[in-house]
Amino acid sequence: MNTERARLLLTCADRPGVVAAVTQLLYEQGANVVDSHQHTEPDDLRFFMRLEFDLPGLESRLPLLERAMEPVAERFGLQWRLTPAARVKRMALFVSKQDHCLQELLWLWKKGELAAHIPLVVSNHADAREVVAPFGIPLHHVPVTAETKVSAEAATLELMREHQVDLIVLARYMQILSGDFITRFGGPIINIHHSFLPAFVGANPYAQAHTRGVKLIGATAHYVTAELDAGPIIEQDVHRVGHRNAVEELVRIGRRVERTVLARAVAWHLEDRVLPHGNKTVVFA
Numbered sequence: 001m002n003t004e005r006a007r008l009l010l011t012c013a014d015r016p017g018v019v020a021a022v023t024q025l026l027y028e029q030g031a032n033v034v035d036s037h038q039h040t041e042p043d044d045l046r047f048f049m050r051l052e053f054d055l056p057g058l059e060s061r062l063p064l065l066e067r068a069m070e071p072v073a074e075r076f077g078l079q080w081r082l083t084p085a086a087r088v089k090r091m092a093l094f095v096s097k098q099d100h101c102l103q104e105l106l107w108l109w110k111k112g113e114l115a116a117h118i119p120l121v122v123s124n125h126a127d128a129r130e131v132v133a134p135f136g137i138p139l140h141h142v143p144v145t146a147e148t149k150v151s152a153e154a155a156t157l158e159l160m161r162e163h164q165v166d167l168i169v170l171a172r173y174m175q176i177l178s179g180d181f182i183t184r185f186g187g188p189i190i191n192i193h194h195s196f197l198p199a200f201v202g203a204n205p206y207a208q209a210h211t212r213g214v215k216l217i218g219a220t221a222h223y224v225t226a227e228l229d230a231g232p233i234i235e236q237d238v239h240r241v242g243h244r245n246a247v248e249e250l251v252r253i254g255r256r257v258e259r260t261v262l263a264r265a266v267a268w269h270l271e272d273r274v275l276p277h278g279n280k281t282v283v284f285a
């Protein structure tokens with residue numbers, strides 16, 4: 001892990017001089033920029049920027065760099081976040097019975113391709129225990145029924161607090177999270193929906209798609225909000241299908257798309273490449 005690498009993300013109302021001021025500041029602080037992306041949203045002229053840079057002695061020099069950012073932030077009205085790459089996020093994976101997305105994330109994590117700590121897996125069923133055990137990660141079985149949903153969410157929130165979780169990933173977790181849970185967790189939650197949103201929101205999207213006679217099926221990774229499957233989209237992909245494909249085949253074909261789309265979205269989030277903008281995202285992949 002490169003302990004000198006950091007990421008600076010910022011957004012502001014677009015105006016000339018922002019890029020120059022920020023890169024000059026980094027230069028003056030002794031930083032070397034190794035990657036830079038910027039974008040101005042045409043609709044509202046909102047400016048977004050992501051910089052990666054190396055700074056020798058980063059941890060000890062971070063407070064100075066943050067103080068140096070303040071006048072520039074004041075001058076341009078920046079909203080900004082400075083994150084050392086070595087501070088990896090603590091990610092909890094949630095799953096129900098379908099474990100293909102969970103397996104993809106665990107495999108990639110084991111290979112070192114997802115820069116995160118995974119302190120626990122949470123499931124409303126016990127099926128995934130054997131999948132998770134070889135990775136040395138505890139699975140917490142928290143059953144959920146209509147009657148126990150409130151207490152189950154309270155217990156789950158306590159697990160998030162206890163394990164200092166920064167990010168929740170719903171890897172085909174088939175329980176609708178309450179607005180109260182989302183608010184009290186307070187961090188980002190990423191879901192994989194097994195359709196090409198906004199088509200086929202809610203349960204059983206492949207059956208809905210088959211009934212509609214679609215020629216494409218897809219998957220959508222999005223941030224979770226209280227409104228079901230309506231949060232900012234991070235990544236999507238599709239696969240061609242046709243009249244010969246029964247629903248079971250749509251499910252089978254769809255699994256490959258879901259696992260790939262979720263993995264890309266989670267990796268980009270962990271690398272601070274996703275910047276929310278209203279109910280959309282800017283992704284500097």
Ligand SMILES: Nc1nc2c(c(=O)[nH]1)N[C@@H](CN(C=O)c1ccc(C(=O)N[C@@H](CCC(=O)O)C(=O)O)cc1)CN2
Binds near residue numbers: 192224
């Ligand atoms: N607040 C949110 N919670 C969840 C979201 C979301 O966008 N906002 N996404 C879902 C995942 N999902 C589709 O991708 C989904 C999951 C579950 C259901 C549903 O109808 N669940 C039933 C129970 C089903 C069961 O017990 O097997 C329910 O919760 O009443 C629809 C869509 C994850 N959560």
